[in-house]
Amino acid sequence: MGKKAAAGIGIGLAGALVVPYLLVGGASSALDGLDLEGVACAMIDKSVGGGLGLSTEQRANASVIVSVGAQMGVPVRGQVVAVATAMQESGLRNIRHGDRDSLGLFQQRPSQGWGTAAQIMNPRYSSSKFYSRLLAVKGWQDMPVTNAAQAVQRSGFPDAYAKHEGKAVQVVASASEGGVQQINSTSGCTPMSIPASYNVAGYVSHALQQVGKPYVWGGTGPDGFDCSGLIVYAWRQMGYQLKVRTSQQMHNVSIPVPSGQERSGDLIFSEFRSDGPAHVLIVVRPGLAVEAPRTGLDVRVREYDAASEGLRFGRLPENQMTKISAQV
Structure with missing residues (x-):
């Protein structure tokens, strides 16, 4: 209906x-x-080589991004946008360096109003700030993932997010209660949520x-x-x-x-x-x-x-x- x-x-x-x-x-x-x-089972992208290949750090950060999105009521598509963005910006790593004063999972800049350096280095804070700006973009749900990400990030490489979409979908699809599981290389996949x-x-x-x-x-x-x-x-x-x-x-x-x-x-x-x-x-x-x-x-x-x-x-x-x- x-x-x-x-x-x-x-x-x-x-x-x-x-x-x-x-x-x-x-x-x-x-x-x-x-x-x-x-x-x-979660969707499988065979180009990944039988597994998502995420480290413990990357899985933990992806888990935070997905769980914050769920707590904020962000639709699944928005969670995919966020994970794909973090994959491109930081490789899902909470790094203390970047272009100019860019920091953290999403390479947010204190000088551009994203928060203090300490706040941005908190994955839960940086994820919530990303979602808040994404939700403020008119029509974001109807945009391709890379365009929605670019509307928030305003990157010098606006099409770079697209290559991460498939893997981001797998991460979100395999999230269960905020925990991220990996594709199982033996059976093909782990149970999705x-x-x-x-x-x-x-x-x-x-x-x-x-x-x-x-x-x-x-x-x-x-x-x-x-x-x-x-x-x-x-x-x-x-x-x-x-x-x-x-x-x-x-x-x-x-x-x-x-x-x-x-x-x-x-x-x-x-x-x-x-x-x-x-x-x-x-x-x-x-x-x-x-x-x-x-x-x-x-x-x-x-x-x-x-x-x-x-x-x-x-x-x-x-x-x-x-x-x-x-x-x-």
């Missing part, structure tokens, strides 16, 4: 590529053959079991659903209550996932407007989604094409879920 009544994905494709819809007679058939192993893979498989299964039920604006089941209500309901059946309700809220807190790297259980955002996406779907497997589309169309499974539909992908972090004692 978006903040406004969305026309739905079918209408959004008028005049564009017609994507075929696949109606599923039984939920189990849609799950047959799906590889759900490791769906709860989202419930275990069997829960993801179960959540997708519960969503698929709703196929054929009507779209109802504001509906969270069991008899009818809107687009985000289907997601809330499916997670609730697995014993998790989401802290977010609308498609815009889900987009704001989700960990970005590049197109082509989405996995079963990830979210698909579409119909973007000034206030964010008006529609959200669930990835069944890459290329196939389950959705509650719009009034007049029942819950269904359909194929999707990310490029032609302008879709974006995200993964809900565990800090947006509360374990409940019973399914309700």
Whole structure:
């Protein structure tokens, strides 16, 4: 559910590529053959060489950046911007030197109003100052990561932050309660901050079991659903209550996932407007989604094409879920 009544994905494709819809007679058939192993793993960038390669100091500093952002209510995308910035400016090291009077993780300058030298050398202080200025940038959430970072830093190398985005996403994705884990070179990845893979498989299964039920604006089941209500309901059946309700809220807190790297259980955002996406779907497997589309169309499974539909992908972090004692 978006903040406004969305026309739905079918209408959004008028005049564009017609994507075929696949109606599923039984939920189990849609799950047959799906590889759900490791769906709860953080995104892997193989160029990293099987591990993030962060030192103890770097992990500690990244942990501070992520935890300060979470405490300030900064969306996940903002945390990615902050980590990427610190990677470029200091290599995630709290250094006492830099260009002119630049100091610390973000190379902030006392002479430019960032605080005293002692304050800037405090990672929690410097992180909060970075976030405060980022949040003051109009439209930062719609900017590429490197542009958002540059709007705060005003660097002589404005495009330098871009190369750190992938690794920064991995750091934020693997953060759990403010702690940063590394990619495991043996298994491919460590569990990211989202419930275990069997829960993801179960959540997708519960969503698929709703196929054929009507779209109802504001509906969270069991008899009818809107687009985000289907997601809330499916997670609730697995014993998790989401802290977010609308498609815009889900987009704001989700960990970005590049197109082509989405996995079963990830979210698909579409119909973007000034206030964010008006529609959200669930990835069944890459290329196939389950959705509650719009009034007049029942819950269904359909194929999707990310490029032609302008879709974006995200993964809900565990800090947006509360374990409940019973399914309700």
